[in-house]
Amino acid sequence: MSYLNATAILEHALPHTSDTYWNQFDTVSKYNVHLNYFERLWMAWYAYIGNDVLATGIMSFMMHELVYFGRSLPWMIIDRIPYFNKYKIQNQKIPTAAEQWQCAKLVLISHFTVELPQIWLFHPMAQFFGLGTEVPFPPVYKMAYQIAIFFVLEDTWHYWMHRAFHWGPLYKAVHKIHHQYSAPFGLAAEYASPIEVMSLGFGTVGIPIVWCAITKDLHILTMYIWIVLRLFQAIDAHSGYEFPWSLHHFLPFWAGAEHHDVHHEKFIGNYSSSFRWWDYVLDTEAGAEASKRRREKKLAKARKAQ
Numbered sequence: 001m002s003y004l005n006a007t008a009i010l011e012h013a014l015p016h017t018s019d020t021y022w023n024q025f026d027t028v029s030k031y032n033v034h035l036n037y038f039e040r041l042w043m044a045w046y047a048y049i050g051n052d053v054l055a056t057g058i059m060s061f062m063m064h065e066l067v068y069f070g071r072s073l074p075w076m077i078i079d080r081i082p083y084f085n086k087y088k089i090q091n092q093k094i095p096t097a098a099e100q101w102q103c104a105k106l107v108l109i110s111h112f113t114v115e116l117p118q119i120w121l122f123h124p125m126a127q128f129f130g131l132g133t134e135v136p137f138p139p140v141y142k143m144a145y146q147i148a149i150f151f152v153l154e155d156t157w158h159y160w161m162h163r164a165f166h167w168g169p170l171y172k173a174v175h176k177i178h179h180q181y182s183a184p185f186g187l188a189a190e191y192a193s194p195i196e197v198m199s200l201g202f203g204t205v206g207i208p209i210v211w212c213a214i215t216k217d218l219h220i221l222t223m224y225i226w227i228v229l230r231l232f233q234a235i236d237a238h239s240g241y242e243f244p245w246s247l248h249h250f251l252p253f254w255a256g257a258e259h260h261d262v263h264h265e266k267f268i269g270n271y272s273s274s275f276r277w278w279d280y281v282l283d284t285e286a287g288a289e290a291s292k293r294r295r296e297k298k299l300a301k302a303r304k305a306q
């Protein structure tokens, strides 16, 4: 096959034009002066790729990798700085660089084998249920209340699924992998069996899609911001660090690292992800303080019975 033939075929096979991304951006900008800079970048990306499934797939996968490793990196650096040791919850257990590298390798393999196909399937599924990709973007208040609802629903899903995973046979078959680290660190957030990634992941990805199927009102950008925030939440909860300025000091129902670290240390209790209310109401809080409270309650009951 001649070189010319090959390029002709390639140009046919590749959906996007031979134009560069920034040329597309200039064209989009010229004809869409009413759009803001970010909206133009977004529109040019879809025009440049020329295939919505590919455009969303590439963007979603890159975003996930960037946020996951980008957010884990500061925690890895903090682990190497002795000053921060006093804020480490289980401060005798700083992960070594070798341990973190081992974990990163497994997480990467899982991202490429388990998560990539699912991320790829996301767009056709989203399209089927009517997720919007259009510009202009939805108003901020709408994105905010939808994300708040996703946080509450995901936390509920997480609580029950995670609690179920601690049932003996399921724990041995699935959840044990995630508990390999009794003193967690950021990178270990997605260190888990593929079955766990899929079933807990439903809370993050499936719930918004169900929401969209019912309300017919969800933009993919809202979904992206939600997933970025949820990734931050999961990585920070595994960081193993508790600071005087940690969010739960200001929002007492926010779980944070203090909540999930005890779960990894004690293996029982503190099953929810973002908030503390499920563990509080259903009396599954972990840690010395919670067991003391439980003991006192039992004693009071016993005294009453006498």
Ligand SMILES: [Zn+2]
Pocket: 162, 166, 175, 179, 263
């Ligand atoms: Zn667990």
Ligand SMILES: [Zn+2]
Pocket: 178, 184, 189, 238, 260, 264
């Ligand atoms: Zn965990």
